[in-house]
Amino acid sequence: MSAPNADPILEERARRIVETSIELAERGGFEAVRLRDVAAHAGVAMGTLYRRFRSKEDLLVAALEQETRTLAQRVRQRPPKGSEASERVVGFFEIATRGMVRRPNLSRAMLRATAAGEPILAEKVEVFHDLMRRMIVSALRGEPVEGAAGGISDDERRVGDLLNRVWFALMMSWAGGGQSPGKIGEEMRTSVELVLGRPVQKAIPRTGAMERVVQQPEK
Amino acid sequence: MSAPNADPILEERARRIVETSIELAERGGFEAVRLRDVAAHAGVAMGTLYRRFRSKEDLLVAALEQETRTLAQRVRQRPPKGSEASERVVGFFEIATRGMVRRPNLSRAMLRATAAGEPILAEKVEVFHDLMRRMIVSALRGEPVEGAAGGISDDERRVGDLLNRVWFALMMSWAGGGQSPGKIGEEMRTSVELVLGRPVQKAIPRTGAMERVVQQPEK
DNA sequence: CCCGGGGCTGGAACGTGTTTCAAAAGCGTG
DNA sequence: CACGCTTTTGAAACACGTTCCAGCCCCGGG
Numbered sequence: 001m002s003a004p005n006a007d008p009i010l011e012e013r014a015r016r017i018v019e020t021s022i023e024l025a026e027r028g029g030f031e032a033v034r035l036r037d038v039a040a041h042a043g044v045a046m047g048t049l050y051r052r053f054r055s056k057e058d059l060l061v062a063a064l065e066q067e068t069r070t071l072a073q074r075v076r077q078r079p080p081k082g083s084e085a086s087e088r089v090v091g092f093f094e095i096a097t098r099g100m101v102r103r104p105n106l107s108r109a110m111l112r113a114t115a116a117g118e119p120i121l122a123e124k125v126e127v128f129h130d131l132m133r134r135m136i137v138s139a140l141r142g143e144p145v146e147g148a149a150g151g152i153s154d155d156e157r158r159v160g161d162l163l164n165r166v167w168f169a170l171m172m173s174w175a176g177g178g179q180s181p182g183k184i185g186e187e188m189r190t191s192v193e194l195v196l197g198r199p200v201q202k203a204i205p206r207t208g209a210m211e212r213v214v215q216q217p218e219k
Numbered sequence: 220m221s222a223p224n225a226d227p228i229l230e231e232r233a234r235r236i237v238e239t240s241i242e243l244a245e246r247g248g249f250e251a252v253r254l255r256d257v258a259a260h261a262g263v264a265m266g267t268l269y270r271r272f273r274s275k276e277d278l279l280v281a282a283l284e285q286e287t288r289t290l291a292q293r294v295r296q297r298p299p300k301g302s303e304a305s306e307r308v309v310g311f312f313e314i315a316t317r318g319m320v321r322r323p324n325l326s327r328a329m330l331r332a333t334a335a336g337e338p339i340l341a342e343k344v345e346v347f348h349d350l351m352r353r354m355i356v357s358a359l360r361g362e363p364v365e366g367a368a369g370g371i372s373d374d375e376r377r378v379g380d381l382l383n384r385v386w387f388a389l390m391m392s393w394a395g396g397g398q399s400p401g402k403i404g405e406e407m408r409t410s411v412e413l414v415l416g417r418p419v420q421k422a423i424p425r426t427g428a429m430e431r432v433v434q435q436p437e438k
Numbered sequence: 439c440c441c442g443g444g445g446c447t448g449g450a451a452c453g454t455g456t457t458t459c460a461a462a463a464g465c466g467t468g
Numbered sequence: 469c470a471c472g473c474t475t476t477t478g479a480a481a482c483a484c485g486t487t488c489c490a491g492c493c494c495c496g497g498g
Contacts, residue, residue: 030336035455045477046456056455108336115334115391117249117327122395129392162410165388166381172334172391173348176341191381194414254485264447265486275485 014052014062017042022063022106030109033060054120060113061124067110068131071099075135076145085140086196092139093167093188096132100171101181108175115172129168133160159195166191233271233281236261241282241325249328252279273339279332280343286329287350290318294354295364304359305415311358312386312407315351319390320400327394334391348387352379378414385410 020041024033035056039049053059080091100107114125137152137160138145152160170187173179179187239260243252254275258268272278299310319326333344356371356379357364371379386407392398398406 031454034453045479047458047478048476050456051475112334112336115331115394117331117394117396119396122392125395126392158409158413161406162385162413165385165392168391169384169388172387173341173344175334175336176344177336177338187380190377194377194381250484253483264449266448266488267446269486270445 013042013044013048017044017049017052018059018062018066021059022067025060025063025109026103026106029105030060030112032105033109035059055116055118057113057116057118057121058124060110061121061128063106064110064114064128065124065131067099067106068128071096072131072135072145074099075139079142079144080139082142085142086192088139088142089136089163089196090189090192092135093163093192094185096135096167097171097181097184097188100174107171111172111175129164132164132167133157136160136163162195163192232261232263232267236263236268236271237278237281237285240278241286244279244282244328245322245325248324249279249331251324252328254278274335274337276332276335276337276340277343279329280340280347282325283329283333283347284343284350286318286325287347290315291350291354291364293318294358298361298363299358301361304361305411307358307361308355308382308415309404309408309411311354312382312411313404315354315386316390316400316403316407319393320403326390330391330394348383351383351386352376355379355382381414382411 017038020038021033024037024041033056035046035049038059039046042049049059053062075092075095080088080095082088082091113121114128134152135145137156140156140159167188170179170184174181174184236257239257240252243256243260252275254265254268257278258265261268268278272281294311294314299307299314301307301310332340333347354364356375359375359378389398389403389406393400393403
């Protein structure tokens with residue numbers, strides 16, 4: 001509890017296991033992540049794998065957290081631009097969505113894992129949601145993503161949670177094969193507008209200087 | 220395709236299978252729904268079960284649809300009261316949430332099933348979301364739930380979808396053991412307020428005018 | 439009455455997640 | 469170096485979702 005994991009060797013092993021899972025999932029989705037294969041590829045025995053991860057879902061949620069941290073890093077370096085908060089938030093979700101859509105098999109597998117329902121897993125899923133919320137709030141503010149949990153106002157938390165939930169449900173729906181990426185972006189945009197107020201617009205006067213960011217007025 | 224299922228005998232069998240699954244899930248959750256047991260209790264062979272349902276998840280999604288239809292019926296008979304739209308919508312979600320929380324094992328199992336990611340399943344999950352949206356919209360309007368897909372305006376659809384997504388994600392989160400029912404109701408209420416505007420109120424007898432939940436005009 | 443075909447049954451078989459365990463390998467300590 | 473300890477290994481065993489199949493039942497048509 002105190003030290004968040006010290007042994008570099010164990011760390012290294014765990015990292016390799018997660019890495020392998022990601023590769024397999026990327027290739028063939030959830031079912032392709034056969035634990036025997038993961039263990040073999042990662043060069044460990046089943047026992048070791050199960051010592052670090054409680055279940056297949058645990059493994060994939062770990063992958064989700066890792067991928068999300070990568071996203072955070074990416075956003076930290078190239079934060080979504082825009083003068084309006086809504087513009088930036090929409091921009092952020094576009095980045096996040098693109099990240100998911102780019103590797104559908106992997107994403108589907110990770111999303112599915114979040115639904116397992118084990119309480120212990122749920123905590124790790126919560127970590128993922130925390131990361132997301134933090135990124136959303138920082139896009140909202142137009143500030144860089146800060147590492148610390150910094151002070152988030154109640155309003156920010158409310159809006160962040162709401163949008164995060166909408167996006168997550170949208171991803172779940174996409175994972176099933178329902179929503180197309182275009183639809184996702186669209187619905188995300190209208191959701192942001194609904195919550196943050198009209199502002200977004202960005203396309204009022206003859207496509208002034210700022211019509212970048214989001215795509216055209218759809219239809 | 221044309222006739223949506225005619226044979227009463229087959230229907231009866233399918234019904235019994237789903238019924239059995241619900242009972243087992245209610246008792247012991249997802250893992251307790253052992254297909255061998257389901258088949259035995261329902262008095263059919265595995266082959267028959269698999270003839271009607273493609274997978275365990277399929278079975279549980281069917282259960283979800285059934286339960287949701289029951290909810291719809293209930294809402295049709297005793298619709299959420301309230302003069303304000305937001306009041307009614309919040310009321311509806313309270314009913315829906317209570318329905319889920321009342322049988323946690325079953326609910327968790329059904330929710331988990333929605334995340335399987337099979338495209339065919341996804342269609343059935345979509346049916347569930349449609350039902351939910353319809354109920355939300357009717358609470359919004361203060362009209363009874365109509366059977367037909369009736370005309371839903373764009374705005375209604377937007378708001379309905381958004382709130383449905385928020386609730387669904389909230390349920391997913393609850394299923395993991397995270398959110399308490401109280402928290403759920405609370406977050407659902409603030410979400411409705413965020414989307415529908417200030418109004419809600421209803422629960423402020425006196426206790427001063429402020430503390431009205433929603434936040435001020437965004438800094 | 440016999441036939442043919444579709445669904446159902448019973449049960450075996452297979453794959454994969456998960457558990458278990460005895461033996462081997464590391465590794466710090468005396 | 470020998471001793472204990474933890475961890476890892478390798479492999480087997482188990483459970484359960486899923487698939488398969490041979491034989492049976494039922495029912496409508498000759």
